[in-house]
Each structure stands twice: as structure tokens, then as C-alpha cells.
Amino acid sequence: MTCEPWSRRRQAIVLIDGNNFYASCEAVLDPAVLGRPLVVLSNNDGCIVSRSAEARALGIRMGQPYFQVRRELERQGVVVRSSNYALYADMSQRLMATLEPWVEALEIYSIDEAFGQLSRPADQRSLHDWGRQLRHHVLCQLGLPVAVGIGSSKVLAKLANRLAKTTASATGVFDLGSMDDPDPHLAAVAIEDVWGMGRQLSRWCRLRGVADAKALRDMPSGELRRRCGVVGLRLQQELRGMACLPLETLPAAKRETCVSRSFSQPITSQSELREAVATYLSRAAEKLRRQQQRAGAITVFVRSNPFNGTSFYSNSATVSLPLASNDTAVLLQAALPLVAVLFSPHKPLHKAGVLMQQLQGEETLQHNLLLPLPLEQQHRRTALMATIDQLNRHYGSGTVQWAAAGLQTPWRMRRSRLSGAATTRLDAIPVVRA
DNA sequence: TCTGGGGTCCTAGGACCC
DNA sequence: TCTGGGGTCCTAGGACCC
Numbered sequence: 001m002t003c004e005p006w007s008r009r010r011q012a013i014v015l016i017d018g019n020n021f022y023a024s025c026e027a028v029l030d031p032a033v034l035g036r037p038l039v040v041l042s043n044n045d046g047c048i049v050s051r052s053a054e055a056r057a058l059g060i061r062m063g064q065p066y067f068q069v070r071r072e073l074e075r076q077g078v079v080v081r082s083s084n085y086a087l088y089a090d091m092s093q094r095l096m097a098t099l100e101p102w103v104e105a106l107e108i109y110s111i112d113e114a115f116g117q118l119s120r121p122a123d124q125r126s127l128h129d130w131g132r133q134l135r136h137h138v139l140c141q142l143g144l145p146v147a148v149g150i151g152s153s154k155v156l157a158k159l160a161n162r163l164a165k166t167t168a169s170a171t172g173v174f175d176l177g178s179m180d181d182p183d184p185h186l187a188a189v190a191i192e193d194v195w196g197m198g199r200q201l202s203r204w205c206r207l208r209g210v211a212d213a214k215a216l217r218d219m220p221s222g223e224l225r226r227r228c229g230v231v232g233l234r235l236q237q238e239l240r241g242m243a244c245l246p247l248e249t250l251p252a253a254k255r256e257t258c259v260s261r262s263f264s265q266p267i268t269s270q271s272e273l274r275e276a277v278a279t280y281l282s283r284a285a286e287k288l289r290r291q292q293q294r295a296g297a298i299t300v301f302v303r304s305n306p307f308n309g310t311s312f313y314s315n316s317a318t319v320s321l322p323l324a325s326n327d328t329a330v331l332l333q334a335a336l337p338l339v340a341v342l343f344s345p346h347k348p349l350h351k352a353g354v355l356m357q358q359l360q361g362e363e364t365l366q367h368n369l370l371l372p373l374p375l376e377q378q379h380r381r382t383a384l385m386a387t388i389d390q391l392n393r394h395y396g397s398g399t400v401q402w403a404a405a406g407l408q409t410p411w412r413m414r415r416s417r418l419s420g421a422a423t424t425r426l427d428a429i430p431v432v433r434a
Numbered sequence: 435t436c437t438g439g440g441g442t443c444c445t446a447g448g449a450c451c452c
Numbered sequence: 453t454c455t456g457g458g459g460t461c462c463t464a465g466g467a468c469c470c
Contacts, residue, residue, distance in 0.1 A: 042438035049438070067436035083438085110470045198468050229444065231468080258440055265435090307437055353439090414436090 012127060012150050012177050013243065014116045015157040016099055016134070019145040019165070019172075021112035022050035025091045026081050028143040029422050029430075038079040041066050044262050044414050045082055082415035088112075090423045091144065098141050102134050107247045115154055117247050124178055131173035150175040154245045155238035158195040159186070159213060186214035186239070196235045201228055213239060253361065254291055259284040260353020263411035266305065267349040273302065274339045275406030280354045281335055282402055285328040286392070288356055289385055294324035296358030298331060300338045305350035313347040324360050327381055328388075332404055 018024055022040040027033050037055035039048045048064045055078055060069065066080075073080060092111045100106050103116030120127065131148035138146050149161025156176050163185055164174035176182050192202045194213050204227055205211070210219050217239035224232045234244045259280040267273050277300055288295060301316035317338040325331060335354065343349075373381065388400045421428040 044436085044438070046436080046438050063437090065437040070436085113470075196468070200467065228467095231444070252442095255442075256440095260439065262438065305437090351438095 010120045010122070011152070011243075012118055012120045012175075013152065013154055013157040013247070014103065014118060014127070014131070015109075015149045015154070015161045016114050016116065016146050017161060018095065018112035019147055020050055020052055020056075021091075021144075022083065022088055023052040023055070024144050025088050026079075026084070026419055027052065028091065029087065029419055031143075033079045036079055037076065038081065039073065040081050040083060041417070043083060044264055045416055046262065049083065080417050082418040084419050084421075086421055086424050087419065091142065094142055094423075095138065095144060095146075098138055099134075102137075105247055105249050107249055108251070115157065115247055120177065126175045126178035128173050128175050128178075131175065132171070135172050146172070148173045150177055152177050152241045153238040153243040154247075155195055155235060156241065159189055159239075162189060162193055183214055186217065187212050189213040191216060194235070194239075196231065201232070254293065254359060256359060257284055257287050257291070257293075257295075257356040258353060259287070260301070260351060261413055262351040263349065264414040265411055267352075267411050268345075270339060270343045270345075272406075272409075272411060273343050273349060273352060274336060275404065275409060276352050276411055277339055277354060278332060278336065278402060278404035278406070279409070280352065281331055282328050282405055284354050284356050285326055285331050285385075286389060288326035288359070289389060291359075292362045293356075293359045294326045294362060295331065295356035296321055296324040296360060297356075298335045298338075299355040299357060300335055300342060300352070301355070302342045302349050302352045304347050313344065313349075315342050317341045318357075320358075324358070326362070327385060328402060329381075332402060336404065 023038050026038060026040060033052075035054065036052070037058055037060075038052040039055050039060060040050040041047065042049045045066055047066060048060060048062060048069075051060055051062065058076055058078070060073070060078070088111060095112070096106070096108050096114060099114055099116065103118050105117040107115040109115055118127070118130075127150050131150065134148060135146055138144055147161050147164040149157045149159065149164050150173075151157040151160045160174040160176040163176070164170045164172050167174060167185075176185065179185070189212055191197055191205045191211050191213070192199075194216060197205065197216070205216060205219075208219070208223075210216055216224075217236060219236075221233060221236060224236055228235070237244050261276075261280065263276065267276065281298075284295075297318055297320045299316055299318040301314070303314040304310070304312055306312050319334050319338060321330070321334055391400045392398065422430050
């Protein structure tokens with residue numbers, strides 16, 4: 001394991017993330033909801049996945065099924081929105097572009113989070129003021145509130161970010177790296193809230209009396225290694241101020257790509273399942289082309305409803321392609337026969353998905369002499385796919401689709417409370433009247 | 435009636451080889 | 453009854469993340 005000793009580093013790692021990101025994006029689009037409790041629902045309007053500060057204050061829980069609290073939300077006047085991923089992805093791009101000039105290197109970690117690297121001033125002065133200016137800038141540019149955590153490793157930056165949100169005096173910025181004695185702050189973070197400690201590992205720690213970040217940092221390494229492997233060991237080193245997790249400024253090529261959805265109502269016929277799988281597969285093929293990758297194998301999986309008490313059914317099947325491809329027609333031909341294998345007439349299905357596996361870069365094709373089509377035809381197929389992708393990007397997803405994906409699709413996702421596309425479609429731009 | 439979706443990394447164990 | 457040792461590759465499953 002290669003870790004850099006903290007003492008030799010002047011580098012600071014910063015973690016910037018959007019507060020209640022989806023809920024905040026909705027408020028940017030519709031300022032009338034600012035200050036009101038608002039929640040955003042998952043796909044199919046299933047669960048609550050984001051809450052405004054006001055909704056949180058009402059005690060609404062993350063991940064709560066919507067149908068259980070719907071009445072209560074109505075009673076309390078909570079604004080409810082379906083997920084609008086086009087909006088969040090666009091706001092995310094704007095956020096990352098805004099952050100870029102503020103750091104020496106930026107790693108986009110998730111839709112609402114980025115790690116940054118910057119040099120600490122020679123006198124080890126706090127970066128608190130820098131953080132406050134950054135917050136102010138983002139708020140002015142995008143209307144999004146962010147929190148800024150600073151430390152000497154990613155794990156410490158994450159921890160500081162949490163402290164930035166939970167410490168009343170922090171006002172959204174926390175610099176662990178410039179403190180004389182950070183221990184009381186580490187001790188204030190529960191073990192469950194340490195990045196990398198999930199339910200299982202936290203429970204194991206608790207049983208050993210390790211209840212907070214400081215205790216985890218100071219527990220015997222050997223014991224941690226035996227239970228948590230190198231992952232646990234790295235985590236501990238990071239807590240000790242040794243940067244083990246490098247900043248990944250270039251996104252790594254994906255190893256697999258998945259498209260899956262729950263159905264808005266159970267699927268009971270093979271033809272419907274076929275249409276659903278074809279739909280997801282077309283989306284996955286689009287993703288592959290955008291990522292400039294081809295799949296060498298496809299797995300299709302199905303499952304019944306795990307919640308309704310009937311016997312749970314889950315199954316999957318995999319097919320290998322003789323030659324890796326991202327041509328929708330080729331992938332459909334290979335994968336659709338799996339539907340007959342997975343479908344069972346007496347098992348209503350709740351969810352299905354496709355996994356694109358054994359991904360490889362597009363450039364490898366040129367070196368392959370076993371092309372299924374003459375080179376010229378191959379080029380025409382590529383051009384066709386590119387045209388379809390362009391049409392769907394420009395006129396909206398699903399403008400051009402394969403017949404196998406079907407037109408009558410009662411199982412399709414429910415999104416009853418969707419906000420508009422003000423940042424990505426010209427015809428949806430809000431109009432300001434004087 | 436109604437309970438999300440999309441990833442990564444690591445490890446253990448089996449198959450296979452010399 | 454005794455039944456090697458070491459390596460690679462692959463896969464399934466667990467655990468975690470947002």
C-alpha cells in the first residue's frame with residue numbers, strides 16, 4: 001500500500017457537495033418553492049430520495065416509500081416532485097464547470113460531489129475563507145447551496161464535509177487540516193457516518209466498542225485488516241492523515257453498464273417482458289455508444305415483487321457475443337431469446353434489467369479481422385446508430401426506437417409530478433414578465 | 435394499488451494447468 | 453492408508469458508494 005505521509009504534504013483535499021441536491025435543483029427551477037418543504041421521489045414515484053431542509057425538519061425520512069406518507073405530505077403542504085434526471089445532470093455539469101477554476105485538480109465523484117486538490121498556504125493557515133468565497137460564488141452563479149469539507153485525505157475531507165453540515169458554527173465550511181486538535185471533532189462523528197463504513201462493518205465495530213471515527217482511527221490495524229481486508233486498512237490510514245486514495249481526475253472506463261427499472265404494474269405476459277427488455281437494451285446500447293465501448297456479453301435479469309409476501313422469484317441468463325458490439329440490432333438479436341428462458345407464466349414480474357459486460361474500447365474493432373459484415377456495411381451501421389442517437393438527443397429520448405420495444409407499454413415508469421426541462425430545452429425556458 | 439437505479443472493489447473458492 | 457505445490461483465471465457474492 002502506498003500512502004503519502006501527512007507531514008510532508010502541503011496539499012489539501014477538499015470535498016464539495018450540493019446540499020439536498022435534487023431538492024435544490026427543483027427550487028432553482030421554481031423559486032416559488034424556496035423555503036417550503038419539498039421532496040423528490042425515486043423512479044416510479046417509489047421512495048423519497050431527496051428532501052429540502054424544511055422537509056427534513058418535518059421528520060420525513062430518506063428512502064421512505066411514498067405511498068406510506070402521501071396523505072401526511074399532503075396534509076403538511078409538502079411540495080412533491082418526480083425525479084427529473086435530465087435537469088439534475090445538467091445542473092451537475094454546470095456545478096462542476098463552476099468548481100473547476102477553484103482547484104488545482106478536480107475529481108467528479110458523483111452527480112453532486114467533487115473532490116478537489118489545492119495547496120495549503122505555507123503558514124498552514126485555515127482555508128476557511130477560501131471555502132466561504134467558493135460557497136458564495138456557487139450560490140450566486142447557480143443558486144445551489146454547497147458544503148465544503150477540507151482535510152489531508154479523501155476520507156478526512158468527507159468527514160469535514162459532514163462536520164460542515166452538522167456543526168452550527170461552521171456555516172457550511174469545515175477545515176480539519178488546520179486544527180491543532182481535531183480529535184474531539186473526529187469523536188463527534190458516529191462510526192456509521194464514516195465514508196466506507198456500511199451497515200455490516202459498523203455493526204461489527206460497535207460490538208467491539210468502536211463507535212466513532214476517532215476510535216476507528218485508533219483501533220488495532222491487524223484486527224481491522226482481518227475483518228475488513230485492505231479496504232478497512234486503507235480507510236484507517238486515511239483517517240490517520242495518510243492519503244491512500246488518489247484523486248482520479250480522468251474517469252475510468254466502465255467495466256459494465258446496466259439499465260434496469262421496476263414496472264409501474266406487474267408484467268404477466270412474455271410479449272410485455274420482451275418489450276421491456278428491448279427498451280432497456282436500446283438504452284444500454286445508447287450508453288455504450290456514448291461511452292465509446294462495445295459489450296462482449298449480455299446478462300438479462302428479472303425478479304418478482306420482494307415486498308408482497310408471495311414467493312420471491314429472481315432469475316438471470318447470460319449470452320456471449322461472438323464479437324463485441326454496440327449495434328442495437330445485433331444486441332437485440334443476441335439477447336431477446338433469453339426472455340423465453342426467464343419468463344414464467346405464473347410469476348408476475350416487478351422488475352427487469354440488462355447488464356452489458358466484458359466492455360471494451362471501440363478502437364479494438366479496427367484490428368479485428370473477423371468482422372461479421374464487410375467494412376463498408378459496418379461503417380453504414382455505425383453511421384445509422386449515430387444518426388438515431390442524434391435524433392433522440394435532439395428531439396427527446398424515444399423519438400426513434402426499435403419496433404421490438406413496443407408502443408403499448410402499460411408497465412412504463414410512473415412520473416406523475418415531473419418538473420419541466422428549463423435548462424435543457426429551449427421551448428421550456430421560463431419567461432420573466434416585468 | 436403504490437417500496438429506485440447504477441455502479442465499484444474485494445475475496446473466496448473452483449477449475450485448470452504444469 | 454498414503455494422495456504436492458504453486459500459479460492463473462474466472463465467477464459469485466458480499467459490502468460499499470451516491
